Amino acid sequence: MRLRRSHIGLVLFPALLVAGAAPVHAQLAFSASAESDYRFRGLSLSHGQPDVRLNLSYDHRSGAYAGLSLIGADDDNRGLRLLGYVDYAGYVVRPEKGPAWEVGATNMHVHGRYSYDFTEVYAGVVGEHISLRLSYAPHYFGRNWDNLYVDLSGGRRLSTHWRAFAHAGVATPLNGPFREERYDFSAGVAVSVRTYEIEMALTRTNPVPDYPDRPIDNGDGLLVTATAFF
Amino acid sequence: MSQGCSRLLRYVMVLLMMLAAPMLAVPAEAAPVSDPSHQILVMLRLPAEHYSPGAGYGGSYGGGDGRGARHRVAQKLAKANGLRLVDDWPMPMIGLDCYIMEVPPERTVEDAAAVLSRDPAIAWAEPMRTYRTQGATAPNPTGADPLYPVQPDAKEWRLDALHRMATGRNIRIAVIDSAIERQHPDLAGQVMLSEDFVIGRPAQAEIHGTGVAGIIAALGGNGQGIVGVAPRARLMGLRACWQESASSTVCDTLSLAKALYFAVDHNADVINMSLSGPSAPLLARLIDLAQSRGITVVGAVDPGQADGGFPASHTGVIAVVDEGGPPGRHVFGAPGHDIPTTQPGGNWFFVNGSSYAAAHVSGLFALLRERSSGAQTASSLITVQGSDAIDPCASLLRVAESTTKSDTCGASHSLAQTSTSNSASRARP
Numbered sequence: 124m125r126l127r128r129s130h131i132g133l134v135l136f137p138a139l140l141v142a143g144a145a146p147v148h149a150q151l152a153f154s155a156s157a158e159s160d161y162r163f164r165g166l167s168l169s170h171g172q173p174d175v176r177l178n179l180s181y182d183h184r185s186g187a188y189a190g191l192s193l194i195g196a197d198d199d200n201r202g203l204r205l206l207g208y209v210d211y212a213g214y215v216v217r218p219e220k221g222p223a224w225e226v227g228a229t230n231m232h233v234h235g236r237y238s239y240d241f242t243e244v245y246a247g248v249v250g251e252h253i254s255l256r257l258s259y260a261p262h263y264f265g266r267n268w269d270n271l272y273v274d275l276s277g278g279r280r281l282s283t284h285w286r287a288f289a290h291a292g293v294a295t296p297l298n299g300p301f302r303e304e305r306y307d308f309s310a311g312v313a314v315s316v317r318t319y320e321i322e323m324a325l326t327r328t329n330p331v332p333d334y335p336d337r338p339i340d341n342g343d344g345l346l347v348t349a350t351a352f353f
Numbered sequence: 354m355s356q357g358c359s360r361l362l363r364y365v366m367v368l369l370m371m372l373a374a375p376m377l378a379v380p381a382e383a384a385p386v387s388d389p390s391h392q393i394l395v396m397l398r399l400p401a402e403h404y405s406p407g408a409g410y411g412g413s414y415g416g417g418d419g420r421g422a423r424h425r426v427a428q429k430l431a432k433a434n435g436l437r438l439v440d441d442w443p444m445p446m447i448g449l450d451c452y453i454m455e456v457p458p459e460r461t462v463e464d465a466a467a468v469l470s471r472d473p474a475i476a477w478a479e480p481m482r483t484y485r486t487q488g489a490t491a492p493n494p495t496g497a498d499p500l501y502p503v504q505p506d507a508k509e510w511r512l513d514a515l516h517r518m519a520t521g522r523n524i525r526i527a528v529i530d531s532a533i534e535r536q537h538p539d540l541a542g543q544v545m546l547s548e549d550f551v552i553g554r555p556a557q558a559e560i561h562g563t564g565v566a567g568i569i570a571a572l573g574g575n576g577q578g579i580v581g582v583a584p585r586a587r588l589m590g591l592r593a594c595w596q597e598s599a600s601s602t603v604c605d606t607l608s609l610a611k612a613l614y615f616a617v618d619h620n621a622d623v624i625n626m627s628l629s630g631p632s633a634p635l636l637a638r639l640i641d642l643a644q645s646r647g648i649t650v651v652g653a654v655d656p657g658q659a660d661g662g663f664p665a666s667h668t669g670v671i672a673v674v675d676e677g678g679p680p681g682r683h684v685f686g687a688p689g690h691d692i693p694t695t696q697p698g699g700n701w702f703f704v705n706g707s708s709y710a711a712a713h714v715s716g717l718f719a720l721l722r723e724r725s726s727g728a729q730t731a732s733s734l735i736t737v738q739g740s741d742a743i744d745p746c747a748s749l750l751r752v753a754e755s756t757t758k759s760d761t762c763g764a765s766h767s768l769a770q771t772s773t774s775n776s777a778s779r780a781r782p
Contacts, residue, residue, distance in 0.1 A: 150400060152422035182400040182419060192406045209406045217401035217448060220645065225403045249402050251446065256404065318421045352421030 150182040153353040160346055161196055161206065164272065164292055165307030165328025168233055169196035169206060186215045188227075196235065207233035215249070222250040229258075239264045243272075253277040268299025286313050288324070305329060309346070318352040388455075389481050389605045392439065393466045394635060395430065395452040396476040397423050399443055426474055427452040434469060435460070442607070444614055447638055449476060453607060477634055484609060484630030486530065486561045486594060486602040487653040488708030504579055505688040506713060510745045512580060514762040516573070518749055521583025521719030526623045527616035528715075529609060530565050531602045533590040534558030534697045539571040539578035540588075546619075547590040550611040554595045558697035561602040562592065564704050565627050567695030568712035569719070578701055579693050582716025591615055594628065606633050613639040621648055622722055625715035626670075627708030629655035629662030637667055644669045649718045649729050653711040654684050671718070671731055673711040676742040685734060686742040687713040717745050725752040 156176040161169035173196065180190035189212040196206045213227020226246045233239045241263055247256035254276050263270030274292030281287055289310040296302050311324025324346045400419055424441070431438040436454040443450045456465040462480035469478035506512050525545070534557070535544045544566070549555070570588050571581035593612035594604035609626075613636065616624050624643060629652070640650055654674040655662030661684060665672035675689025689710030696702040714734075721728035735747040746762030 150398075150419055150422045150426070152419050154421060178406075180405060180419070182422075184398060186401065188400070188403055190405060211404060211406065213404060215401045215403040223401040223403075225401075227404055229404070229406070245404060247404065254402070318424055353425070 521586035531559035583719035
């Protein structure tokens, strides 16, 4: 069986776990989410259908981290099925003073009504309330062009149980036939109690016909996510 | 499923979740009340925020992915050590998640903290400590309503002359103390926000906090009461202490830590801590954080302790004692005897103690910082030659570095006559 990028991702995550030689008390986190739509940078990858996610993440005290997210949805009216997965690994440094910074890579593998399979590398600066990230992907969404994505995200705790957040991003094709930039925005609030959280956000994007043979829905409107952390 | 049905399902989900949220906010069952004297604080590492596709939109920072993991770890540790998990409080600014655990009566908190501190999963554990404010009510044998004489700082500190140069305008002073009476006629409008970090002991107004606030920022020119050292300062009333009796006010490690964290997170310029107790690593870490951000921390000295007690003994904290009391190393003296100040019920009374001396110095730093944002540490203070008593006029004239005619404290002080020698160099850096 030919080794594909997607297989590299599936291997990378457990390899990190083993390589980290995580002791029993290592921070291995599980969560399960239900979303009203699987949205990614202004695009609905579940074609407007609700989705469920199982998330696994690992944080080592050195700053290394990794994670895997399985996504399930019924995007073609044939019942709930595994839509795909996203895996990621990176390294974050939190200095004594100033913001933290991180580098990493993520691999997206979605095989729904249409297939998207690409790897992206990123670098970011993470402050207390605001973060900036730069991501680069060759063969973005499995197409023959490179893409640069810049996003700015912010969050602020409003009270013990409530927080507000906002996000703005722009995806810029660096080559290829479609050179229009895609912007995406979201803003919302989240309420958390013990180990449960509900997020409600309004999202918006500009309509850009960059995938004419595999049209993707724009992910505009209300997005609701409920998560349980284990 | 048709598009219409899926959209309907989406909105039904929204409605159900919004209805469920308040129910989730109500505790399923009432937990037994825990005695703070039998509690320890257990610090778990809080990983730095980083990329995560998470469950939110396009990757989110600030979510709770690790919360469940840390909760599991804390539960396991509590169970393995015979403790009961009471609560948790994450502190992203210092990379820690603080778990409060109850120790059974047959064990000491020191022993439990020592055992947990050896566990590699834990950054450290420490017992919940108690702190006491350093003030007392002056005796009033006639029981008459208190009158207020001329304030000692009005004469000794030349308050009117100081206020010609600065009033602490817009300087944010966090008063970490018991509850301040915001409606007091001499404090109306002076408290920009109030937060209560004391669990299970609600209160609207308490003696010590109200008195400290009055010394710092009582209104001037309102025709009643006293004038604060910094009447234009903005107070943050952070209740971390509670009144046990008319002469005793107590705080604990967790409430103080939460108040300190809040003060730093809300950009306080000065933090007043008119209290004293044992040294605590968590409080020390938070004070260091505050100082690293240019916040001046003022602490009241406990004359009964050789080192003056914590936080006054902590590096960088401005340690203040009643100038009439016994001298000490690395402390500053300020008025702290028979001080008229605000009292709950819209009254005024006399107080004594280093608590109120510290309040004077917090107000003074508001004046200094108004004229110079760099006036943050003990090096900004000049003392009267041969004593620990602060010379506020000389201190303010020096940081002001002004040549305006009005910048003078009278014949004995003017810019030209300000000594360039800094006796405050005797203080800790």
